[in-house]
Amino acid sequence: MKKAEFFYNDPNAPKPNKPNLIGATVLIxxxxxxxxxxxxxxxxxxxxxxxxxxxxGLLDCAIREVREETSINLTPDMPKFYKVYDDPSIIISYPDxxxxxxxxxxxxxxLFEEPKLAVSExxxxxxxxxxxxxxxxxxVETHTPILQDYLNEKKLGTEKIDISQEVFSCKVYPGDxxxxxxxxxxxxxxxxxxxxxxxxxxxxxxxxxxxxxxLQNGDTIDKLGLEPFVGDCYVAxxxxxxxxxDAADILNKARLSGxxxxxxxxxxxxVTADAARVFAWSNVKLxxxxxxxxxxxxxxxxxxxxxxxxxIALLEGIVLTNVVSGxxxxxxxxxxxxxxxxxxxRAYLIR
Numbered sequence: 001m002k003k004a005e006f007f008y009n010d011p012n013a014p015k016p017n018k019p020n021l022i023g024a025t026v027l028i029x030x031x032x033x034x035x036x037x038x039x040x041x042x043x044x045x046x047x048x049x050x051x052x053x054x055x056x057g058l059l060d061c062a063i064r065e066v067r068e069e070t071s072i073n074l075t076p077d078m079p080k081f082y083k084v085y086d087d088p089s090i091i092i093s094y095p096d097x098x099x100x101x102x103x104x105x106x107x108x109x110x111l112f113e114e115p116k117l118a119v120s121e122x123x124x125x126x127x128x129x130x131x132x133x134x135x136x137x138x139x140v141e142t143h144t145p146i147l148q149d150y151l152n153e154k155k156l157g158t159e160k161i162d163i164s165q166e167v168f169s170c171k172v173y174p175g176d177x178x179x180x181x182x183x184x185x186x187x188x189x190x191x192x193x194x195x196x197x198x199x200x201x202x203x204x205x206x207x208x209x210x211x212x213x214x215l216q217n218g219d220t221i222d223k224l225g226l227e228p229f230v231g232d233c234y235v236a237x238x239x240x241x242x243x244x245x246d247a248a249d250i251l252n253k254a255r256l257s258g259x260x261x262x263x264x265x266x267x268x269x270x271v272t273a274d275a276a277r278v279f280a281w282s283n284v285k286l287x288x289x290x291x292x293x294x295x296x297x298x299x300x301x302x303x304x305x306x307x308x309x310x311x312i313a314l315l316e317g318i319v320l321t322n323v324v325s326g327x328x329x330x331x332x333x334x335x336x337x338x339x340x341x342x343x344x345x346r347a348y349l350i351r
Contacts, residue, residue: 004041006141007091014099016091021100024062025049025143026079027108027150028072030115033128034150036137037069040124041095044140047147049104058105070126071118072111077237079107080324083149090142102142110326112256161328161349163206163264163318167198170205171317173292177201202342203292208334209314213341214304222338228285228313229345233262233330235323238269247271247278257327264288264330266320270296276303280310288315288332288347318347326351 007013026048028035036045050065052058063074085104093099117126129137131151139147153159165171172178177200185195202221203209208229211218234254238246242265254260263284265271271279271287271294279287287294287307294314295303307314315332329350334343 003043004039004095005093006042006044006143007089007093008087008141008144009089010091010141013089013091014093016101017097017099019100020103021051021092022058022103023049023051023105024058024065025104025106025146026062026066026074027082027106027146028066028070028111029109030111030128033130034134035070035117035126035128036139037119037123038125038127039140040122042140044138046140047106047143049106059107062105062107069120069122070115072115074109077239078325079109080237081322082106082108083146085145087145090145092142104142104146106146108324110324112253112326159351161323161351162346163320163323163349164345164347165205165317165319167200167205167344171292172201172204174297176203179204200344202337202340202344203316205344206315206317206319206332206347207342207344208332209294209304209308209316209342210340211308211311213314214301214308218308220338221334221340221343222336224313224334226333228262229315229330229332229334231262231285231330232259233264233286233288233328233349234259235264235266235320235325235328235349237266237325239267240269242269242271242275244272244274244278247275251278251282251284253325259327260284262286262288262330264315264318264320266290266323266325271303271307273302273306276306279312280306284312286313286315286330286332288318290318290320292317315345315347323349 039046048066048069052061062079066072066074083106090102092102167179179200181198184197185191210221212220234257236250293300332345332347334345337343
């Protein structure tokens with residue numbers, strides 16, 4: 001039986017005789033292992049994926065291919081864009097004589113429950129491999145650059161991701177004063193040093209809300225200590241209103257990851273009062289989001305009072321662009337401003 005042939009950076013590769021083949025490939029991880037399929041048309045292993053159909057988008061293609069090849073059902077919010085591989089030397093030659101240049105859009109997803117896998121007709125076996133095991137796996141040549149990038153990533157615990165806004169260009173809640181700076185001394189003017197003074201609202205840019213922000217008898221920022229702001233956290237993605245069901249789902253994923261005390265919500269998400277009550281009934285110490293306010297911008301009081309009343313610190317105005325969902329270590333320690341209702345912070349994640 002003639003097999004498919006795969007080429008990457010091979011001067012002897014055949015010339016394509018068909019239009020470019022565009023497809024989606026998905027890096028599926030579980031417990032820091034990567035899922036591969038042993039292809040039925042090759043002696044080699046491959047990352048899960050396939051070609052784009054005329055009537056679907058790339059994300060739809062990724063979700064469909066994963067379902068067809070593994071039986072794993074992904075929702076649209078789970079796969080996160082990783083990279084595009086469009087090297088002209090990536091060539092696939094099929095047994096029917098069709099030869100394509102392959103362009104792959106790669107997504108990445110982390111699973112927090114062990115999936116029930118089902119082998120399709122396209123593969124002989126499905127298996128999760130550790131990074132150490134992947135070094136000796138015979139992978140199809142077209143997936144070589146993807147695997148190389150995956151293996152060359154920084155080790156866990158060494159990657160630090162800044163999720164803070166720059167202060168003087170930061171977003172400002174409507175009606176709040178914006179940050180301003182003044183150069184008091186300047187070496188250009190002949191002074192012995194450069195010296196800057198600045199003013200800002202405690203809730204500009206990336207900042208923390210203390211209970212005193214909405215509760216007269218609530219704790220001020222200096223009384224909260226560091227516990228809510230430093231430790232394991234879970235990053236979840238959501239678009240639109242966060243309902244009570246959404247909140248319960250986020251908390252369940254966070255518990256499965258082992259990081260349910262600090263929740264960061266990426267995307268254009270607005271926490272509703274019903275969702276706030278779900279978080280308030282849990283053991284959450286901190287809730288963060290990308291907006292300048294955790295609740296509706298035109299009516300934030302109810303959501304704030306529910307969350308702050310439950311002793312949940314709020315981390316607002318974070319930047320989670322290109323941060324994949326999952327477990328991280330958070331450091332979002334605020335400035336120690338005695339008697340204040342909030343404070344700016346330099347927030348970052350460690351993966």
